[in-house]
Amino acid sequence: MDDDEKWLQAALEKEREATRLLLEERDRNTQRLLEEERARNNAHAKAMHDFVAVSQLCEKQGYV
Numbered sequence: 001m002d003d004d005e006k007w008l009q010a011a012l013e014k015e016r017e018a019t020r021l022l023l024e025e026r027d028r029n030t031q032r033l034l035e036e037e038r039a040r041n042n043a044h045a046k047a048m049h050d051f052v053a054v055s056q057l058c059e060k061q062g063y064v
Contacts, residue, residue, distance in 0.1 A: 001009070058064050 055064070
């Protein structure tokens with residue numbers, strides 16, 4: 001392997017490592033965004049459940 005091939009191989013390895021790190025960061029960000037969205041959805045579902053439960057209770061008590 002001559003110097004040009006060694007240089008090219010080193011450059012390719014450096015780019016592969018940089019790409020791997022970027023993909024890992026993208027995956028972490030994607031996971032974080034999914035977790036945040038799941039938390040928002042859970043909070044929304046709980047709020048809707050609480051609203052319905054309180055509405056039914058108020059209706060049974062004659063407040064509505």
